Amino acid sequence: MSELADTARPAIPDGMRLQWEAAQEAHVLLYPEGMVKLNGSAGAIMSRCDGVRTLGEIVADLERTYGLTGLSGDVRAFVALALEKHWLELHE
Amino acid sequence: MSDAVPVGHGLSAPSAAAASGTAASVRSLGPPLWLLLELTYRCPLHCVFCYNPTEFARTGTELATGDWIRVLTEARALGAVQLGLSGGEPLVREDLETIVARAHELGYYINLITSGVGLTEPRIATLKRAGLDHIQLSFQDSTREMNDFLSSTRTFELKAKVAGLIRQYGYPMVLNVVLHRLNIDHVEQILTMAEAFGAQYVELANTQYYGWAWLNREQLLPSRAQLERAEAVTQRFRQRLGARMQIYFVVPDYFEVRPKACMNGLGSVFLAIAPDGMAMPCHAARMLPGLELPNVREAAIRTIWYDSPAFNRFRGEAWMKEPCRSCPERSRDFGGCRCQAYLLTGDADTADPVCELSPHHALVTAAVARAERAVDSADRAGGAGTAAPPPALQFRDHRISIPVVVGEPAPGH
Numbered sequence: 219m220s221e222l223a224d225t226a227r228p229a230i231p232d233g234m235r236l237q238w239e240a241a242q243e244a245h246v247l248l249y250p251e252g253m254v255k256l257n258g259s260a261g262a263i264m265s266r267c268d269g270v271r272t273l274g275e276i277v278a279d280l281e282r283t284y285g286l287t288g289l290s291g292d293v294r295a296f297v298a299l300a301l302e303k304h305w306l307e308l309h310e
Numbered sequence: 311m312s313d314a315v316p317v318g319h320g321l322s323a324p325s326a327a328a329a330s331g332t333a334a335s336v337r338s339l340g341p342p343l344w345l346l347l348e349l350t351y352r353c354p355l356h357c358v359f360c361y362n363p364t365e366f367a368r369t370g371t372e373l374a375t376g377d378w379i380r381v382l383t384e385a386r387a388l389g390a391v392q393l394g395l396s397g398g399e400p401l402v403r404e405d406l407e408t409i410v411a412r413a414h415e416l417g418y419y420i421n422l423i424t425s426g427v428g429l430t431e432p433r434i435a436t437l438k439r440a441g442l443d444h445i446q447l448s449f450q451d452s453t454r455e456m457n458d459f460l461s462s463t464r465t466f467e468l469k470a471k472v473a474g475l476i477r478q479y480g481y482p483m484v485l486n487v488v489l490h491r492l493n494i495d496h497v498e499q500i501l502t503m504a505e506a507f508g509a510q511y512v513e514l515a516n517t518q519y520y521g522w523a524w525l526n527r528e529q530l531l532p533s534r535a536q537l538e539r540a541e542a543v544t545q546r547f548r549q550r551l552g553a554r555m556q557i558y559f560v561v562p563d564y565f566e567v568r569p570k571a572c573m574n575g576l577g578s579v580f581l582a583i584a585p586d587g588m589a590m591p592c593h594a595a596r597m598l599p600g601l602e603l604p605n606v607r608e609a610a611i612r613t614i615w616y617d618s619p620a621f622n623r624f625r626g627e628a629w630m631k632e633p634c635r636s637c638p639e640r641s642r643d644f645g646g647c648r649c650q651a652y653l654l655t656g657d658a659d660t661a662d663p664v665c666e667l668s669p670h671h672a673l674v675t676a677a678v679a680r681a682e683r684a685v686d687s688a689d690r691a692g693g694a695g696t697a698a699p700p701p702a703l704q705f706r707d708h709r710i711s712i713p714v715v716v717g718e719p720a721p722g723h
Contacts, residue, residue: 233444233482235419241341241389248419250444250484250511253343253392 222273222294227309229269234305236264247305254305263296269309273297339625341389342581342615345418346593347378349406350398350585354427356705359488359530360522362398363596364712370586375405377606379412381583384611386416390581393418398585398708401428407436414441421446423486426472438479445476448486449500473507483509489540490517490530491685497540501547501557509555514544516562520594522706524653524714529703531564531677533685564674568639569646569662576624576648581615589614591621594649597714598658624648631659633667656716 230236234249238261245261247254256264262283266276277290300306350372351362363369373381382393393413400406401424413420421444422437429445449469477483485504489497497514504512516537519527532540544559551557563570573580576591583589587606590596596603604618615621623629627640634645645651646662654663654673663670704712 232480235443237391237417239389239391241391246391248391248443250446250482251392251394251421253419 222298224272224274225310226273227269227271228267228273228276228297228301228306229309230264230267231304231307259292260296260300263293264300264305267297267306339577339616340579342385342611343390343579344392344394344581345382345385345390346394346396346580346582347381347409348396348398348582348584348593349378349400349403349409351708352402353397353399353425353706353708354402355399355425356707357488358522358526358703358705359490359517360706361518361520361594362706362708363521363594364525364714365596369584369588372403372585373583373587373606375408377587378405378409381606381611382409382413382416382418385581386418388612388615391418392421394421394423396423399425399427401433407433407440410437410442411440419443424448426469429472429475431475434475434479438481444484445481446484446486447472447476448488449503470507473509477508482511483507484511484513485509486513486515488515488517489532490523491532491536491681492530494532494536494540497543501543501555505547505551505555511556511558513558513560514540515558515560518563518650519653520597520649522704525704525712526702527677528680528684531562531681533682534565534678535682536685537561537565563647563650563662563664564678566664567666569643569650569664571643572647572650572662575644577615577621578625581611589618589620591624592649595620598648598652601658629659631661633665633669634661637667653714653716 230247234247236245236247238244239246239255242255244258245256245265247256247264262280263276266279271279273294277293280293281287281289297306301308348362351369353360395406395409400422403409406422410420410422420442422442423446426447447469473483473485485507487493487500487504493500494516500514501512516532517523517530519531523530541559541561544557547555548557573592576595580592581589582591582593582595583606584596588596588603589606589609589611590603595601601620601623603620604614606614609618624644627635630640630645634640643662643665646664648658648662650664651660651662652658655670660670661668663673665671
């Protein structure tokens with residue numbers, strides 16, 4: 219996923235909304251007449267995609283929060299998938 | 311947004327289904343993730359393909375604002391999150407803005423499904439401020455004459471104006487066009503119009519045969535050749551416009567060999583409330599015989615969803631008959647649509663006759679064959695399938711009541 223620059227700023231597209239749903243114990247992404255229930259990792263990544271933080275900053279924040287290293291590949295793979303599915307867009 | 315499956319007038323299954331990821335069974339029963347409020351049966355249009363019940367005049371008085379807000383609050387507490395506001399025409403309700411504002415505070419993602427009649431600039435501005443997330447605009451056809459005929463009011467120019475307002479207020483421009491024999495040959499004009507309006511999503515939903523559409527089925531079912539031409543036109547637009555305008559083409563059930571997984575199984579994710587407070591496991595369920603629908607005036611949403619006989623009636627597989635009962639595909643399509651099974655055969659527990667494994671599948675192929683003959687003869691008469699309407703076409707009217715008749719059309723059709 220080398221085409222995703224560290225400086226890219228992923229964001230939830232207009233018209234979609236990410237929110238925590240207690241009943242499903244998960245983050246869900248809501249969009250016109252549909253929804254996607256996210257697993258824990260996807261929720262942790264997506265909830266940091268605010269169009270302000272860069273991909274590099276998001277990876278660093280996740281590694282710090284969860285006390286892990288080497289998350290960059292997984293995060294990039296998910297962001298690439300989410301871009302493909304139009305769950306995320308890039309702000310620059 | 312390839313996962314989006316609009317629920318609008320086409321009765322497609324909500325894609326919340328995909329999110330819940332489990333087959334309907336009492337053991338794994340989750341909340342009603344998808345709530346549809348049919349706020350009113352009143353509507354300024356008279357569409358011949360409307361799925362609303364034909365027995366309007368027998369329904370009770372509309373719920374008051376406070377009732378709707380109680381429904382929203384109780385359903386949200388259970389976990390409902392996707393909200394559809396529909397009808398009839400929901401803009402007829404003067405309290406729509408109040409309902410939207412409360413739904414937004416509760417955390418719903420709010421879809422308004424509208425003909426656009428009554429969507430003035432002050433109303434869309436208020437709805438936007440109140441937190442409305444999404445608008446789906448229905449459109450009968452692209453030529454004014456055809457549009458006026460199909461909805462029997464002069465609404466085309468108004469809808470063009472509404473499409474502009476929707477874009478101006480920052481909403482994605484989503485058009486829903488219900489296709490049938492009398493307009494399907496206009497797909498080229500419809501898509502040209504959609505492009506001119508800057509539509510980002512277009513659903514070309516073939517009519518499904520419930521309610522008024524069922525009454526008019528013999529006039530509305532297209533021929534296979536009509537469908538193939540329309541799909542070819544759609545494909546050309548897709549190739550030219552790509553992601554700029556995404557087009558969904560929903561083929562009529564009658565041309566399939568397997569049934570749709572209607573509502574992901576009744577009572578699994580979808581809860582609809584009719585204008586008079588009847589709670590239904592699908593929009594059309596009011597017609598099912600022996601299904602004693604609970605009313606939100608008398609029961610809490612939790613009781614309705616988890617405990618009522620009506621919502622438990624088609625959960626799991628115990629109700630199924632052969633060939634569904636032993637079919638390896640039963641956990642995928644749940645036997646298809648109960649309302650369609652009932653309308654075609656008089657038995658709500660039998661396999662959806664759309665399935666080629668159903669012993670009643672010939673009812674569907676016979677209806678298609680009649681459509682082929684009707685379109686052929688119209689073509690020979692030079693009408694290209696869009697000639698003057700046959701006299702039997704019945705326009706939706708919420709002031710009248712026409713009983714549901716199951717089975718084959720009456721002689722003379």
